[in-house]
Amino acid sequence: MSDLTYIDYLAKFGVGCAHPGGFILTQDILAKENIKQDSKILDVGCGTGRTAAYLYEQFKTNVVGLEIHPIMLEKAEKRFLSQQLPIQLVAGSVENIPFERNMYDFVLSESVLAFVNKPSALAEIYRVLKPGGKLIANEMTIESKLSEEEQTKIKQFYNVDSLLEEEDWEHLLNTAGFCNIEIYKGTHDGYAVPEYNLSPNLELELFNILSQHGHFLSLYQDILTYRLITCTK
Template sequence: MKQCSYLDFLAAFGVGSAHPGGFTVTKQLLAQFSLGPYTKLLEIGCGTGRTASYIVKQYGSVVSAVEMNETMVQKARKRWNKDGVNIELIKGSIEALTFHDEVFHIVLGESVLAFTNKRKAIDECYRVLQRGGVLLVSEVVTEQHLSVHEEEQIIALYGMEQLLTEQEWIALFQEAQFTTVRVLGGGTIAETISAHIEQPEWDISDFISQDLYEAWISHEQILQQYKHRLGHRIFMCQK
């Protein structure tokens, strides 16, 4: 199976809110912040654009988005045209953002940084945030020790460089010079599944190759096998 085929699966099936907790957690998280028409927000790895569209419609904020996958880019634009929202979309890497320094009040990422060169991506998020701005991300964590073989199995499917514990994530954010790093929530995969309310959205491409179905099956197997040993955390990092 080719590297990153899980991300290709998400793009081909057009899965919106595939991150832990889904769209329910997204709305609960955003409600904790005073978003409004003057809020400048960047969503990194916007996928099919569900969250970005919601923020514009619900809060009237000025939203920009970055996405690397061309299929996701097309599906996001289709959604936004249908929803009648105006969102700046840049096709590019989170590791080399094209925005000027200190532009945004909030940078939001939902299960995105784990798939990047974390050091570069976090540094870029810090750079484009205004002083006092906030990085809000939900990321996968290891809850318990994994053997080398187990970790290799997981990162091979998802195309990650490595898995991190909660404390290792916090250390990365602190190294990037964020003044405050807080954990706002999270839990194991098992806990997330039991609390899940809203199902993901789907925007399925006309052609789905067999290897993407296999990636889906492998993903479901990983969830079941490691549901007590993998989880996620929501980090709030203030510049």
């Protein structure tokens, strides 16, 4: 049996803005924030770097991308180099962020917390945010409890340790010390052109993962959704 994961599929297909709502939602969310040229922004789990690149292009701000997957890192690095973007890219985990405390005005997490140890990651994000700094997240959320069997199937497929409802997110954010917690359902009517940056020699298993992902999305379209989250330190 293959041990390729959903994240490996995203990395090898080089999916840009691999989160619900895609690039259009990212642009909408960022437009509402008070991002200035001297803001310091950390994009945790930055993937192939599409959002980080946009942040620099749009706001000429200080952007750092943190990522753990070697193929994502390689594709993000190529993007920043080819577009000559002064974005620092760092290999590391959001569960153990390799930066000092109180460094960032914003931390962005687009569909990343769902895949990691959430209390550890939130504690780390809290630590590196400046006092008053803001976490902006877009994370997988379930609308209601599923059967044990269904939960297990979904958790195994996405390789996640838990499936959270809105109130679970709120509880975790409170426990991590965050204030001004706002959690809301996203609406995204816009259509963004998807972006792919394919690796050579894609394994057949990756197409099975893509197809299974599509199957889950349609089967659980009213239950397996996402929330937009903002909160401050």
